[in-house]
Amino acid sequence: MPYMTDQHLQTLLHETTEISSESNLKPFLTDRIMRRIQTLNRSDEYFFQALWFAFKPVALASVLLTLIFISYTTFLSRNYEVAPTPVEIVFGLQPMNLISAYSADLDEFPPLSP
Amino acid sequence: MAHTRSDQPFLDRARNGDQNAFRELVERHKLSVARTVSGMLGNDPDVDDVVQEVFIRFYQTLDRFRGDATCKTYLTRIAINRSLDILRRRKRRSIMFLSRDHASSYPEPQVEDTQFDRFDRIQLIQSAISRLKPHHRAVIVLRLIDGYSTSEAAKILNIAEGTVLSRLSRATAHLRDIISPVLEQEM
Numbered sequence: 001m002p003y004m005t006d007q008h009l010q011t012l013l014h015e016t017t018e019i020s021s022e023s024n025l026k027p028f029l030t031d032r033i034m035r036r037i038q039t040l041n042r043s044d045e046y047f048f049q050a051l052w053f054a055f056k057p058v059a060l061a062s063v064l065l066t067l068i069f070i071s072y073t074t075f076l077s078r079n080y081e082v083a084p085t086p087v088e089i090v091f092g093l094q095p096m097n098l099i100s101a102y103s104a105d106l107d108e109f110p111p112l113s114p
Numbered sequence: 115m116a117h118t119r120s121d122q123p124f125l126d127r128a129r130n131g132d133q134n135a136f137r138e139l140v141e142r143h144k145l146s147v148a149r150t151v152s153g154m155l156g157n158d159p160d161v162d163d164v165v166q167e168v169f170i171r172f173y174q175t176l177d178r179f180r181g182d183a184t185c186k187t188y189l190t191r192i193a194i195n196r197s198l199d200i201l202r203r204r205k206r207r208s209i210m211f212l213s214r215d216h217a218s219s220y221p222e223p224q225v226e227d228t229q230f231d232r233f234d235r236i237q238l239i240q241s242a243i244s245r246l247k248p249h250h251r252a253v254i255v256l257r258l259i260d261g262y263s264t265s266e267a268a269k270i271l272n273i274a275e276g277t278v279l280s281r282l283s284r285a286t287a288h289l290r291d292i293i294s295p296v297l298e299q300e301m
Contacts (some may be wrong), residue, residue, distance in 0.1 A: 009290065031142045033166050
Protein backbone atom coordinates (compact mmCIF):
# COMPACT_ATOMS: atom_id res chain seq x y z
CA MET A 1 0.00 0.00 0.00
CA PRO A 2 1.71 3.25 -1.07
CA TYR A 3 2.08 5.80 1.71
CA MET A 4 0.12 9.05 1.38
CA THR A 5 2.47 11.98 2.04
CA ASP A 6 1.62 14.99 4.19
CA GLN A 7 1.93 17.13 1.07
CA HIS A 8 -0.60 14.99 -0.79
CA LEU A 9 -3.01 15.06 2.14
CA GLN A 10 -2.61 18.82 2.50
CA THR A 11 -3.31 19.35 -1.20
CA LEU A 12 -6.46 17.25 -1.01
CA LEU A 13 -7.67 19.13 2.07
CA HIS A 14 -6.93 22.49 0.45
CA GLU A 15 -8.76 21.58 -2.71
CA THR A 16 -11.79 20.34 -0.80
CA THR A 17 -12.13 23.33 1.51
CA GLU A 18 -11.55 25.83 -1.31
CA ILE A 19 -14.41 24.35 -3.30
CA SER A 20 -16.76 23.85 -0.37
CA SER A 21 -16.13 27.34 1.04
CA GLU A 22 -16.92 28.95 -2.30
CA SER A 23 -20.04 26.87 -2.83
CA ASN A 24 -21.31 27.45 0.72
CA LEU A 25 -21.16 31.25 0.51
CA LYS A 26 -24.27 32.93 -0.80
CA PRO A 27 -23.90 36.03 -3.01
CA PHE A 28 -23.30 39.54 -1.60
CA LEU A 29 -21.84 38.32 1.68
CA THR A 30 -20.14 41.66 2.43
CA ASP A 31 -23.34 43.61 1.80
CA ARG A 32 -25.31 41.30 4.04
CA ILE A 33 -22.75 41.62 6.84
CA MET A 34 -22.74 45.42 6.56
CA ARG A 35 -26.54 45.51 6.59
CA ARG A 36 -26.62 43.44 9.78
CA ILE A 37 -24.07 45.74 11.39
CA GLN A 38 -26.14 48.79 10.46
CA THR A 39 -29.20 47.09 11.97
CA LEU A 40 -27.19 46.51 15.16
CA ASN A 41 -26.25 50.20 15.33
CA ARG A 42 -29.81 51.22 14.59
CA SER A 43 -31.20 48.98 17.34
CA ASP A 44 -28.99 50.87 19.86
CA GLU A 45 -30.29 54.16 18.50
CA TYR A 46 -33.87 52.88 18.69
CA PHE A 47 -33.35 51.96 22.34
CA PHE A 48 -32.29 55.49 23.32
CA GLN A 49 -35.01 57.01 21.16
CA ALA A 50 -37.61 54.82 22.83
CA LEU A 51 -36.24 55.78 26.25
CA TRP A 52 -36.46 59.50 25.40
CA PHE A 53 -39.95 59.04 23.94
CA ALA A 54 -41.16 57.30 27.11
CA PHE A 55 -39.74 59.87 29.54
CA LYS A 56 -40.30 63.00 27.44
CA PRO A 57 -43.70 63.97 28.99
CA VAL A 58 -42.32 63.42 32.52
CA ALA A 59 -39.22 65.50 31.75
CA LEU A 60 -41.23 68.35 30.22
CA ALA A 61 -43.70 68.40 33.15
CA SER A 62 -40.78 68.42 35.63
CA VAL A 63 -39.13 71.37 33.88
CA LEU A 64 -42.44 73.27 33.82
CA LEU A 65 -43.08 72.64 37.55
CA THR A 66 -39.53 73.72 38.44
CA LEU A 67 -39.96 76.98 36.48
CA ILE A 68 -43.29 77.69 38.21
CA PHE A 69 -41.72 77.00 41.61
CA ILE A 70 -38.76 79.32 40.91
CA SER A 71 -41.08 82.08 39.64
CA TYR A 72 -43.25 81.75 42.76
CA THR A 73 -40.32 81.86 45.19
CA THR A 74 -38.79 84.81 43.30
CA PHE A 75 -42.11 86.65 43.55
CA LEU A 76 -42.35 85.98 47.31
CA SER A 77 -38.73 87.02 47.96
CA ARG A 78 -39.61 90.64 47.08
CA ASN A 79 -41.41 90.99 50.47
CA TYR A 80 -38.33 90.09 52.59
CA GLU A 81 -36.81 92.88 54.68
CA VAL A 82 -33.26 91.58 54.23
CA ALA A 83 -32.01 91.06 50.66
CA PRO A 84 -31.95 87.28 50.05
CA THR A 85 -29.15 85.41 48.25
CA PRO A 86 -29.90 83.80 44.85
CA VAL A 87 -30.01 80.36 46.49
CA GLU A 88 -32.54 81.61 49.04
CA ILE A 89 -34.61 83.16 46.24
CA VAL A 90 -34.64 79.95 44.16
CA PHE A 91 -35.44 77.61 47.06
CA GLY A 92 -37.82 80.04 48.81
CA LEU A 93 -35.76 80.17 52.00
CA GLN A 94 -36.24 82.88 54.61
CA PRO A 95 -33.08 85.10 54.67
CA MET A 96 -31.38 84.74 58.04
CA ASN A 97 -29.15 87.22 59.83
CA LEU A 98 -28.14 87.80 63.46
CA ILE A 99 -31.03 90.19 64.19
CA SER A 100 -33.69 87.85 62.85
CA ALA A 101 -32.06 84.94 64.70
CA TYR A 102 -32.15 86.73 68.07
CA SER A 103 -35.61 88.21 67.63
CA ALA A 104 -37.28 84.88 67.13
CA ASP A 105 -40.93 84.80 68.16
CA LEU A 106 -40.94 82.59 71.26
CA ASP A 107 -44.72 82.75 71.58
CA GLU A 108 -45.07 80.02 69.02
CA PHE A 109 -43.55 77.53 71.52
CA PRO A 110 -45.94 76.09 74.13
CA PRO A 111 -45.20 76.99 77.82
CA LEU A 112 -43.22 74.44 79.81
CA SER A 113 -45.36 72.50 82.26
CA PRO A 114 -44.13 72.44 85.88
CA MET B 115 -0.98 37.16 5.57
CA ALA B 116 -0.39 39.64 2.80
CA HIS B 117 -2.71 42.18 4.36
CA THR B 118 -1.36 41.92 7.92
CA ARG B 119 0.49 45.22 7.95
CA SER B 120 -2.00 47.29 6.08
CA ASP B 121 -4.94 46.14 8.21
CA GLN B 122 -4.01 48.55 10.99
CA PRO B 123 -5.22 51.82 9.37
CA PHE B 124 -8.52 50.15 8.48
CA LEU B 125 -8.84 48.83 12.03
CA ASP B 126 -8.25 52.31 13.46
CA ARG B 127 -10.80 53.85 11.14
CA ALA B 128 -13.33 51.07 11.82
CA ARG B 129 -12.94 51.65 15.57
CA ASN B 130 -13.86 55.30 14.97
CA GLY B 131 -17.06 54.18 13.28
CA ASP B 132 -15.95 54.24 9.63
CA GLN B 133 -18.08 51.50 8.08
CA ASN B 134 -16.26 51.62 4.75
CA ALA B 135 -13.06 50.66 6.56
CA PHE B 136 -14.82 47.71 8.18
CA ARG B 137 -16.23 46.72 4.80
CA GLU B 138 -12.67 46.62 3.45
CA LEU B 139 -11.62 44.31 6.30
CA VAL B 140 -14.56 42.02 5.52
CA GLU B 141 -13.59 41.95 1.84
CA ARG B 142 -10.02 41.08 2.71
CA HIS B 143 -10.71 38.28 5.15
CA LYS B 144 -14.04 36.75 4.15
CA LEU B 145 -12.56 33.96 2.05
CA SER B 146 -10.05 32.88 4.67
CA VAL B 147 -12.80 32.88 7.33
CA ALA B 148 -15.08 30.91 4.98
CA ARG B 149 -12.28 28.39 4.40
CA THR B 150 -11.78 27.91 8.15
CA VAL B 151 -15.50 27.51 8.83
CA SER B 152 -15.93 25.15 5.86
CA GLY B 153 -13.02 23.09 7.13
CA MET B 154 -14.72 22.80 10.50
CA LEU B 155 -18.34 22.28 9.41
CA GLY B 156 -17.83 20.70 6.00
CA ASN B 157 -20.16 21.29 3.09
CA ASP B 158 -22.91 22.81 5.18
CA PRO B 159 -25.56 25.49 4.56
CA ASP B 160 -24.74 26.99 7.99
CA VAL B 161 -21.29 28.10 6.76
CA ASP B 162 -22.62 31.37 5.34
CA ASP B 163 -24.42 32.25 8.61
CA VAL B 164 -21.39 31.39 10.71
CA VAL B 165 -19.12 33.57 8.55
CA GLN B 166 -21.54 36.45 9.05
CA GLU B 167 -21.61 35.85 12.80
CA VAL B 168 -17.81 35.82 12.91
CA PHE B 169 -17.61 39.29 11.36
CA ILE B 170 -20.41 40.65 13.54
CA ARG B 171 -18.62 39.33 16.64
CA PHE B 172 -15.42 40.94 15.32
CA TYR B 173 -17.25 44.26 14.89
CA GLN B 174 -18.66 44.07 18.43
CA THR B 175 -15.23 43.38 19.92
CA LEU B 176 -13.23 45.85 17.80
CA ASP B 177 -12.44 47.95 20.87
CA ARG B 178 -11.15 44.91 22.77
CA PHE B 179 -8.90 43.82 19.88
CA ARG B 180 -5.60 45.34 20.90
CA GLY B 181 -3.50 44.07 18.04
CA ASP B 182 -1.59 41.41 20.02
CA ALA B 183 -2.53 39.04 17.20
CA THR B 184 -3.02 39.82 13.54
CA CYS B 185 -6.49 40.53 12.27
CA LYS B 186 -6.51 37.20 10.41
CA THR B 187 -5.48 35.22 13.51
CA TYR B 188 -8.12 36.98 15.61
CA LEU B 189 -10.82 36.21 13.04
CA THR B 190 -9.64 32.60 12.77
CA ARG B 191 -9.91 32.22 16.56
CA ILE B 192 -13.49 33.54 16.49
CA ALA B 193 -14.31 31.26 13.53
CA ILE B 194 -12.89 28.16 15.24
CA ASN B 195 -14.66 28.89 18.54
CA ARG B 196 -17.98 29.56 16.83
CA SER B 197 -17.67 26.37 14.74
CA LEU B 198 -16.81 24.32 17.84
CA ASP B 199 -19.91 25.76 19.56
CA ILE B 200 -22.06 24.65 16.65
CA LEU B 201 -20.53 21.17 16.55
CA ARG B 202 -21.09 20.81 20.32
CA ARG B 203 -24.69 22.00 19.99
CA ARG B 204 -25.31 19.50 17.19
CA LYS B 205 -23.85 16.70 19.25
CA ARG B 206 -26.05 17.63 22.22
CA ARG B 207 -29.09 17.76 19.96
CA SER B 208 -28.26 14.40 18.40
CA ILE B 209 -27.94 12.87 21.88
CA MET B 210 -31.25 14.45 22.94
CA PHE B 211 -33.15 13.11 19.98
CA LEU B 212 -31.20 9.86 19.82
CA SER B 213 -30.58 10.50 16.16
CA ARG B 214 -27.43 10.14 14.18
CA ASP B 215 -24.87 12.92 14.41
CA HIS B 216 -24.99 15.48 11.57
CA ALA B 217 -21.41 14.68 10.68
CA SER B 218 -22.17 11.03 10.26
CA SER B 219 -24.84 11.90 7.73
CA TYR B 220 -22.10 11.90 5.14
CA PRO B 221 -22.12 8.67 3.19
CA GLU B 222 -19.56 6.01 3.94
CA PRO B 223 -16.63 6.42 1.56
CA GLN B 224 -17.25 4.05 -1.31
CA VAL B 225 -15.88 3.83 -4.77
CA GLU B 226 -18.15 3.21 -7.68
CA ASP B 227 -16.94 0.82 -10.30
CA THR B 228 -17.11 3.49 -12.94
CA GLN B 229 -15.38 6.83 -12.50
CA PHE B 230 -13.90 8.35 -9.41
CA ASP B 231 -14.09 12.00 -10.35
CA ARG B 232 -13.26 15.22 -8.56
CA PHE B 233 -16.70 15.42 -6.92
CA ASP B 234 -16.29 11.94 -5.43
CA ARG B 235 -12.87 12.87 -4.10
CA ILE B 236 -14.25 16.00 -2.43
CA GLN B 237 -17.05 13.96 -0.88
CA LEU B 238 -14.55 11.43 0.35
CA ILE B 239 -12.38 14.09 2.01
CA GLN B 240 -15.38 15.81 3.58
CA SER B 241 -16.64 12.51 4.86
CA ALA B 242 -13.21 11.77 6.35
CA ILE B 243 -12.97 15.19 8.03
CA SER B 244 -16.49 14.87 9.42
CA ARG B 245 -15.47 11.67 11.17
CA LEU B 246 -12.78 13.44 13.16
CA LYS B 247 -13.44 14.67 16.69
CA PRO B 248 -14.07 18.46 16.75
CA HIS B 249 -10.79 19.32 18.51
CA HIS B 250 -8.84 17.12 16.09
CA ARG B 251 -10.65 18.79 13.22
CA ALA B 252 -9.65 22.23 14.56
CA VAL B 253 -5.96 21.23 14.53
CA ILE B 254 -6.21 19.86 10.98
CA VAL B 255 -7.92 23.04 9.78
CA LEU B 256 -5.38 25.35 11.40
CA ARG B 257 -2.24 23.42 10.51
CA LEU B 258 -2.98 21.81 7.15
CA ILE B 259 -5.67 24.03 5.63
CA ASP B 260 -5.03 27.53 7.01
CA GLY B 261 -1.27 26.96 7.16
CA TYR B 262 -0.61 28.19 10.71
CA SER B 263 2.51 27.04 12.52
CA THR B 264 2.27 24.73 15.52
CA SER B 265 2.86 27.59 17.96
CA GLU B 266 0.28 29.80 16.25
CA ALA B 267 -2.25 26.95 16.29
CA ALA B 268 -1.51 26.38 19.98
CA LYS B 269 -2.15 30.06 20.74
CA ILE B 270 -5.38 30.14 18.75
CA LEU B 271 -6.71 27.01 20.47
CA ASN B 272 -5.23 28.01 23.83
CA ILE B 273 -3.51 24.64 24.28
CA ALA B 274 0.11 23.46 24.56
CA GLU B 275 2.20 22.98 21.42
CA GLY B 276 2.72 19.32 22.36
CA THR B 277 -1.04 18.82 22.42
CA VAL B 278 -1.30 20.34 18.93
CA LEU B 279 1.36 17.94 17.65
CA SER B 280 -0.21 14.86 19.22
CA ARG B 281 -3.69 15.77 17.96
CA LEU B 282 -2.28 16.47 14.51
CA SER B 283 -0.51 13.13 14.41
CA ARG B 284 -3.65 11.23 15.47
CA ALA B 285 -5.91 13.19 13.13
CA THR B 286 -3.69 12.76 10.06
CA ALA B 287 -3.34 9.05 10.76
CA HIS B 288 -7.12 8.78 10.99
CA LEU B 289 -7.58 10.71 7.73
CA ARG B 290 -5.04 8.52 5.96
CA ASP B 291 -6.80 5.39 7.20
CA ILE B 292 -10.01 6.56 5.57
CA ILE B 293 -8.69 8.22 2.42
CA SER B 294 -5.72 6.06 1.36
CA PRO B 295 -7.53 2.78 0.69
CA VAL B 296 -10.18 4.50 -1.43
CA LEU B 297 -7.69 6.53 -3.45
CA GLU B 298 -5.51 3.48 -4.01
CA GLN B 299 -8.49 1.56 -5.32
CA GLU B 300 -9.10 4.45 -7.67
CA MET B 301 -5.54 4.33 -8.93
